[in-house]
Amino acid sequence: MRKAVIIGVGMTPVGEHWKTSLRDLAVEALLNAMEDANIDKVDSLYVGNMISGPFVEQENLGALIADWAGLGHIPAVKIEAACASGGAAVQEGAKAVMSGLEDVVAVVGVEKMTDVWPSDATRYLAYASDAEWELFHGASFVALNALVMRYYMHTYGYTEEDLALFAVNAHINGAKNPYAMFKKPIKVETVLKSPYIADPLKLFDASPVCDGAAAVIITTPEKAKELGIPKEKWVEIAGMGRAIDTINLANRKDLLTLKAAKVAAERAYKMAGVDVKDIDLFEIHDAFTIMAALSLEAVGAAERGKGAELAKEGQIAIDGDYPIQTMGGLKARGHPVGATGVYQTVEAALQLRGEAPNQVPDAEIALTQNIGGTGSNITVTILRRV
Amino acid sequence: MGKPMQVSRFWRHFKEKYRLVGSKCKKCGKIHFPPRQVCNECGSREMEEIQLSGRGKVISWTIVRNPPSGFEYYKPYPLALIELEEGPIILAQLTDVDPEEITFGMEVEMVTRKIREFNEDGIILYGYKFRPPIK
Numbered sequence A: 001m002r003k004a005v006i007i008g009v010g011m012t013p014v015g016e017h018w019k020t021s022l023r024d025l026a027v028e029a030l031l032n033a034m035e036d037a038n039i040d041k042v043d044s045l046y047v048g049n050m051i052s053g054p055f056v057e058q059e060n061l062g063a064l065i066a067d068w069a070g071l072g073h074i075p076a077v078k079i080e081a082a083c084a085s086g087g088a089a090v091q092e093g094a095k096a097v098m099s100g101l102e103d104v105v106a107v108v109g110v111e112k113m114t115d116v117w118p119s120d121a122t123r124y125l126a127y128a129s130d131a132e133w134e135l136f137h138g139a140s141f142v143a144l145n146a147l148v149m150r151y152y153m154h155t156y157g158y159t160e161e162d163l164a165l166f167a168v169n170a171h172i173n174g175a176k177n178p179y180a181m182f183k184k185p186i187k188v189e190t191v192l193k194s195p196y197i198a199d200p201l202k203l204f205d206a207s208p209v210c211d212g213a214a215a216v217i218i219t220t221p222e223k224a225k226e227l228g229i230p231k232e233k234w235v236e237i238a239g240m241g242r243a244i245d246t247i248n249l250a251n252r253k254d255l256l257t258l259k260a261a262k263v264a265a266e267r268a269y270k271m272a273g274v275d276v277k278d279i280d281l282f283e284i285h286d287a288f289t290i291m292a293a294l295s296l297e298a299v300g301a302a303e304r305g306k307g308a309e310l311a312k313e314g315q316i317a318i319d320g321d322y323p324i325q326t327m328g329g330l331k332a333r334g335h336p337v338g339a340t341g342v343y344q345t346v347e348a349a350l351q352l353r354g355e356a357p358n359q360v361p362d363a364e365i366a367l368t369q370n371i372g373g374t375g376s377n378i379t380v381t382i383l384r385r386v
Numbered sequence B: 001m002g003k004p005m006q007v008s009r010f011w012r013h014f015k016e017k018y019r020l021v022g023s024k025c026k027k028c029g030k031i032h033f034p035p036r037q038v039c040n041e042c043g044s045r046e047m048e049e050i051q052l053s054g055r056g057k058v059i060s061w062t063i064v065r066n067p068p069s070g071f072e073y074y075k076p077y078p079l080a081l082i083e084l085e086e087g088p089i090i091l092a093q094l095t096d097v098d099p100e101e102i103t104f105g106m107e108v109e110m111v112t113r114k115i116r117e118f119n120e121d122g123i124i125l126y127g128y129k130f131r132p133p134i135k
């Protein structure tokens, strides 16, 4: 198997882009990444997107984006794995390079969520739950996460305040990221005083509905050399893992374990030949504060039930042992669902290149973890400085 | 939101949604709700129908305040994870209960209720909800 390295990254700011279409967001991020890599063509395109059909009545995103980015008659497809679509697209792109089938691939994650009413957005997102048995009963993703949050707090004795610390940390870091949707630090009280959207989950426990696109260019080290790309720009995709769990939350064997993340992380660690202690920063999927806690447990940074302790001990800050959400995470950077996994990859790559606005000193290895559904489809990717 | 033209989508689950029929694995004995073709415990494909009692207890709950479109009329409404007597956990709305009175381990029983109404087309969806048992 060949090695895969990221040689270019690009993004658009995350926000409510009422004046920009899905195609324009995607093309902008993609061209930024190609410019960063200093290349003008790629062998193929993988598009991470969750739900463009209901949101903007557009499918066939492979053709749309490759066409409008002027990439010629290349193969191009959309990869969908709910909110983990971006993470899955990065992995599919890397697999194509590693397999030897393609030499230079582009991956773009894009989502345009603000062209519809909020209640419709809530409905479309819930298409990734078990629609017959969850959405049918009026469950939104927020509600499903709230059920897990209450159960977690009850089981381990945590308070709403404890979980709010994840949001506070995300906003501290997001404040330094020019591409983040929210660039203002918040206090615990801000979270606690925000309205319940599904008790005990509050507005500030949740990531926002927003738009955005991010892209990476992946190739082999040999090809990167041939293209004359300086080594400081290479970031190896060292480990990848992906797994599913029951789509229906109620059918989960253990409601408080993200088993899919656990399995995916084990695979990724094994492939990269590292363990959790070697990871310098974690870009995990904090769509909801409870998911940040469960994700830390699933990737092995904390024991079962101890994820929220890391936040209480200050370990998740940039200077802690387990820095997370270094660019604001889903909570502050924003969570344009199908684009999120690619944003995480871009942010981790910038950290490993030493170019992050909120730099983790001497970062060499980063982990990204991207959750689809209520933990039903999860990707874990390990990136390493070359 | 999309109109409910595909009536079949709803009537094919009548048995499960009106009578709470699940499946039981003949090999390992695991009881599933909703019913499955393949056991997710042992992989067996030999299933038999099982009538669930409809009695259970609340293991977690929330109050939905920002519902998906189509449910605006009902908000806010309580939604719960209920552990059924026979083992499976089920997601359902709670009804006939004051949200303040919902507690961990609260006993509930299944009732058939209106889940949703589509005003334009007139179709009404029914299904299970759970309430504190009438003593």
Ligand SMILES: [Zn+2]
Residues within 6 Å of the ligand: B025, B026, B027, B028, B029, B030, B039, B040, B041, B042, B043, B044
């Ligand atoms: Zn079985």
